[in-house]
Amino acid sequence: MLPHNVRGIAMEEPDQKLAQMKSIINEIKAIYNQGTPLFTKEAMRKVGQELEICKTVTSGRRYVTLRGINGVDYTNPVDHPREQLTSRAELYVGGSTWVINYNSIESLTRERDIEFFSPQRAYLAMEINACYRELETPLIPDENDLQIFSTEDLLKAYQDIGRQWRTSDYYQQLQAALAKVKSPIALDKIIGVALGPLTIQTQLNHRSVLQHILLSAIQSIFTEQNVLSASSKRYVQDPVYTQEHQDALSLTEFTMLEDPQAFLALDNSSVLLSICADIPVKEIVADICCPGVIIWDRKINDSVLRTDLDSSRVDKLLEQNYHELHFPFHESFSDLVMYVRKTT
Ligand SMILES: C[S@@+](CC[C@H](N)C(=O)[O-])C[C@H]1O[C@@H](n2cnc3c(N)ncnc32)[C@H](O)[C@@H]1O
Structure with missing residues (x-):
C-alpha cells in the first residue's frame, strides 16, 4: 500500500497529477500554436446563454457544459453565489453574482499548485463562476471627493466634469491625435469595455467617469471626421455597473450590454x-475580429501588473493589420495606444 499524507492522499498522487498537468499544458500549447482560437463568437454566445440561465436560478447548484479548446465538452458544477457566503460577507458590496471567467493563453498554460489544477477545467477558455462584487479601495472616502446619493447627483457630476474637461489642453491634444485617423468606410459603433464603476459606495469614481466621457468625446470627434457614421451608437460593458450607474449612463445615451454581448457586437x-x-x-479581439480602430493599454507583458496581456497572437494581429498612432497620456486613462486598421 502507498504511504498516505495527513489528508489520506496517496503520496504518489501529486507526482502523477503534476505529470498530468504538464502534459495537458503541452497539449494546449500545441493546439494553440496550430491556430485554434480560444474565443469564438459561437462559444461566447453559448456561455452567455448559460450565464442568463444561471441568473434565473434562485438557489442550489447548476451543471454547465462548455467546450474546451481541445473540442471536448466538460460539465462542471456552478454554485449559487449566495451559498458561498462566508463570515467575510460584510466585506463585500454589490451582492453576489455570476460572472464569465475568461482564461488567457498565459493562464491556461501556467503551471500552478496542483491543488488548484483540475483536468475538468484545464481546457476551458471560458467558465461561469459565482463571485462577490468586492468592496473596492479606497475604503475611506477622501473628504474632497464628491459624494453621490442619487442618479441626479451622478448625472450632474458627470456633466460638470465633462464640460470642464472639454475646455482642457488635454482635450485639444486628443482632437489633434484623432484628426490623424482616416477610415475608408464609416464605422458604425463605438464600444467601451471595462471602463469601471462610476461610483464606489457613495463616492464619485472620477477616473471611471472620465473614461466614459472620453468614449463620448471620441464618438463626437470621429463622427465629425466621418470615421464614425452619424447614426453610430455607443455601447459599454462592465459587469460592475449598479442600477444607479445604468440609469445615469442611459440618460447620457450609452447603451449598456451584458457580458458577453459587447464581444458579440464587436466587428470590423x-x-x-x-x-x-x-x-x-x-x-478575445485577436480571435474574433479586426475592429476599424482600437484604443487600449500600451503593451507591458507583466502578468502581475496586467491581466489583459499581449499574446503572440495579439502581436500578430496588430503587426499585420494596423498602423500604430499616438494617443495622448492622461493620468485617468493610463498609457493608451491607438491602432487604426490598414486600408489594403
Ligand atoms: C482594473 S479595473 C479598471 C477599471 C477602469 N477602466 C480603470 O482604469 O480604473 C478592471 C475592470 O474590468 C471590468 N471587467 C471585468 N470583467 C469584465 C467583462 N467581462 N466585461 C467588461 N468589463 C469587465 C471590471 O468590472 C473592472 O471595472
Missing part, C-alpha cells in the same frame, strides 16, 4: 476602447 466596423480590463480583451 467598430471602434473599441478598453482600459485596464481585468479580462483578456486583447486576446
Whole structure:
C-alpha cells in the first residue's frame, strides 16, 4: 500500500497529477500554436446563454457544459453565489453574482499548485463562476471627493466634469491625435469595455467617469471626421455597473450590454476602447475580429501588473493589420495606444 499524507492522499498522487498537468499544458500549447482560437463568437454566445440561465436560478447548484479548446465538452458544477457566503460577507458590496471567467493563453498554460489544477477545467477558455462584487479601495472616502446619493447627483457630476474637461489642453491634444485617423468606410459603433464603476459606495469614481466621457468625446470627434457614421451608437460593458450607474449612463445615451454581448457586437466596423480590463480583451479581439480602430493599454507583458496581456497572437494581429498612432497620456486613462486598421 502507498504511504498516505495527513489528508489520506496517496503520496504518489501529486507526482502523477503534476505529470498530468504538464502534459495537458503541452497539449494546449500545441493546439494553440496550430491556430485554434480560444474565443469564438459561437462559444461566447453559448456561455452567455448559460450565464442568463444561471441568473434565473434562485438557489442550489447548476451543471454547465462548455467546450474546451481541445473540442471536448466538460460539465462542471456552478454554485449559487449566495451559498458561498462566508463570515467575510460584510466585506463585500454589490451582492453576489455570476460572472464569465475568461482564461488567457498565459493562464491556461501556467503551471500552478496542483491543488488548484483540475483536468475538468484545464481546457476551458471560458467558465461561469459565482463571485462577490468586492468592496473596492479606497475604503475611506477622501473628504474632497464628491459624494453621490442619487442618479441626479451622478448625472450632474458627470456633466460638470465633462464640460470642464472639454475646455482642457488635454482635450485639444486628443482632437489633434484623432484628426490623424482616416477610415475608408464609416464605422458604425463605438464600444467601451471595462471602463469601471462610476461610483464606489457613495463616492464619485472620477477616473471611471472620465473614461466614459472620453468614449463620448471620441464618438463626437470621429463622427465629425466621418470615421464614425452619424447614426453610430455607443455601447459599454462592465459587469460592475449598479442600477444607479445604468440609469445615469442611459440618460447620457450609452447603451449598456451584458457580458458577453459587447464581444458579440464587436466587428470590423467598430471602434473599441478598453482600459485596464481585468479580462483578456486583447486576446478575445485577436480571435474574433479586426475592429476599424482600437484604443487600449500600451503593451507591458507583466502578468502581475496586467491581466489583459499581449499574446503572440495579439502581436500578430496588430503587426499585420494596423498602423500604430499616438494617443495622448492622461493620468485617468493610463498609457493608451491607438491602432487604426490598414486600408489594403
Ligand atoms: C482594473 S479595473 C479598471 C477599471 C477602469 N477602466 C480603470 O482604469 O480604473 C478592471 C475592470 O474590468 C471590468 N471587467 C471585468 N470583467 C469584465 C467583462 N467581462 N466585461 C467588461 N468589463 C469587465 C471590471 O468590472 C473592472 O471595472
